[in-house]
Every structure is written in C-alpha cells, then in structure tokens.
Amino acid sequence: KAGVTQTPRYLIKTRGQQVTLSCSPISGHRSVSWYQQTPGQGLQFLFEYFSETQRNKGNFPGRFSGRQFSNSRSEMNVSTLELGDSALYLCASSLAAAGGETQYFGPGTRLLVL
Amino acid sequence: DQQVKQNSPSLSVQEGRISILNCDYTNSMFDYFLWYKKYPAEGPTFLISISSIKDKNEDGRFTVFLNKSAKHLSLHIVPSQPGDSAVYFCAAPPNYGGSQGNLIFGKGTKLSVKP
Numbered sequence: 001k002a003g004v005t006q007t008p009r010y011l012i013k014t015r016g017q018q019v020t021l022s023c024s025p026i027s028g029h030r031s032v033s034w035y036q037q038t039p040g041q042g043l044q045f046l047f048e049y050f051s052e053t054q055r056n057k058g059n060f061p062g063r064f065s066g067r068q069f070s071n072s073r074s075e076m077n078v079s080t081l082e083l084g085d086s087a088l089y090l091c092a093s094s095l096a097a098a099g100g101e102t103q104y105f106g107p108g109t110r111l112l113v114l
Numbered sequence: 115d116q117q118v119k120q121n122s123p124s125l126s127v128q129e130g131r132i133s134i135l136n137c138d139y140t141n142s143m144f145d146y147f148l149w150y151k152k153y154p155a156e157g158p159t160f161l162i163s164i165s166s167i168k169d170k171n172e173d174g175r176f177t178v179f180l181n182k183s184a185k186h187l188s189l190h191i192v193p194s195q196p197g198d199s200a201v202y203f204c205a206a207p208p209n210y211g212g213s214q215g216n217l218i219f220g221k222g223t224k225l226s227v228k229p
Binding site: 004016035041042043044045048056057058088090092102103104105106 | 118148150153154156157158159160163205216217218219220224
C-alpha cells in the first residue's frame with residue numbers, strides 16, 4: 001500500500017507570494033492533518049480535515065488555509081508569504097478521526113521563503 | 115505555554131545500552147500518548163502509544179512508561195542500536211477521548227547511538 005505522498009518536496013518562494021501544497025493520503029484514509037515544523041517551535045498543528053470538512057484548527061493566522069476533496073486528497077494554501085513561514089510542512093493521514101487511530105506522516109514539503 | 119515538554123534536546127548512548135527518553139505534560143486531561151521517530155528527510159513514524167488506563171506498554175525493544183501522578187512518561191529502548199539514531203517526539207491529542215487528528219508534540223529529543 002502506498003504511503004502518504006506530498007508534492008512538491010521542495011519549494012522556494014519570495015515574500016508576498018502565495019503557495020499551495022498537496023497531500024495524498026493512504027488509500028482508504030479519510031482524515032488528513034497538516035503540521036508545520038520549525039527549529040524553534042517544533043511540530044505545530046495547523047488543521048485537520050475529515051470527509052471534506054475542517055474538524056480542528058490550530059493557532060495560525062488566516063493566511064493559512066486548507067481544503068479536502070471528495071477523494072480525501074488535501075491541499076493547504078499560504079497567502080502573502082512571510083520569512084517566518086519557512087518550514088517543513090507535514091501532512092498526516094489516518095483511517096478516521098476517532099480516538100486510537102494512528103497517524104501516518106508523509107515526507108513533508110520544505111518551503112523556503114526569501 | 116508548552117503542554118508537552120521534552121527537556122533534553124539530545125541524548126547519546128552506547129550501542130547495546132538502554133536509551134531513556136523523557137517527556138512531561140501539563141494537562142491532566144490528556145488520556146493518550148504517542149511516540150514518533152523521525153529520520154532526516156522523512157516524516158515522523160509512529161513507534162508506540164499508551165493509554166492513561168495503563169502504566170506500561172511494551173513492543174519489542176521499546177517500552178513506554180506512564181506516571182500519571184507526575185504527569186511524566188518515558189520511552190525505553192533496550193538494547194539500543196545504531197539504527198535507532200533519530201529524533202524522537204512525544205505527542206498527545208488534546209481533546210479528551212477525542213481524535214488524534216490534532217496532536218500536540220514535544221520539541222523532540224535527538225538520540226545518537228554510538229557503535
């Protein structure tokens with residue numbers, strides 16, 4: 001079974017631009033979560049989608065948004081990029097948004113904002 | 115306010131010895147804990163979990179201990195192997211009895227196992 005895939009793997013943008021990252025969950029998984037990893041803050045939760053609906057949202061500004069499609073694939077968008085948005089963005093999927101479900105992570109998209 | 119804390123950013127252990135990675139939490143409502151391992155250029159990989167109704171969970175060389183009164187958990191790796199060298203994250207879902215969809219992670223401990 002294929003794992004979680006994320007595209008692109010690496011991205012360089014400049015301040016003020018916007019970016020869209022993509023995540024394809026493991027087949028059959030309906031929950032997709034996004035995390036931001038930075039050296040200073042560690043792994044921080046961005047948002048979680050389940051059956052095309054946002055179920056939970058972390059403490060990030062409105063410039064960060066996401067969506068999930070009917071095939072469970074998800075995208076996250078960051079508008080008006082800032083230097084501090086440089087990070088590794090990780091996507092994770094699980095069978096369902098229920099207690100006890102293990103999350104499986106993709107390799108991440110490394111975003112560099114210049 | 116960090117609800118899950120890993121106070122040791124790094125740990126170095128000799129091959130064959132025990133590795134003990136520690137994690138503290140502040141929210142007494144947390145009822146489920148997970149450990150993830152992360153190699154460079156890869157996403158975190160689930161390692162082992164423990165429910166608050168238990169104080170120990172074992173899986174091969176990996177054992178997680180939970181001390182609810184101290185709000186402390188630890189991951190023991192015995193015996194440690196060079197392939198265990200990675201960053202280890204402790205995590206908990208913040209919703210009582212809820213999903214793992216929004217995990218709170220510690221900042222990680224980098225384990226180096228020397229041959």
